[in-house]
Amino acid sequence: MAKQFACRDIGMECEFTARAETDEELMSQIKEHAKTAHNMAKIDAKTMKKMKAAIKSV
Numbered sequence: 330m331a332k333q334f335a336c337r338d339i340g341m342e343c344e345f346t347a348r349a350e351t352d353e354e355l356m357s358q359i360k361e362h363a364k365t366a367h368n369m370a371k372i373d374a375k376t377m378k379k380m381k382a383a384i385k386s387v
């Protein structure tokens with residue numbers, strides 16, 4: 330089973346989705362995207378919690 334995250338799932342108006350085999354890999358894709366697309370060099374704890382809650386197993 331893979332893990333999936335979509336920016337839309339946390340209310341962002343963005344078409345980005347990430348998919349990976351592990352949470353760690355997924356989070357690194359999300360962090361990279363947040364940095365380059367959303368100018369979020371650091372993800373705050375509240376957003377991080379929201380993101381983790383939005384991760385689905387697919």
Ligand SMILES: [Zn+2]
Pocket residue numbers: 336341343344345362366367
């Ligand atoms: Zn995004």
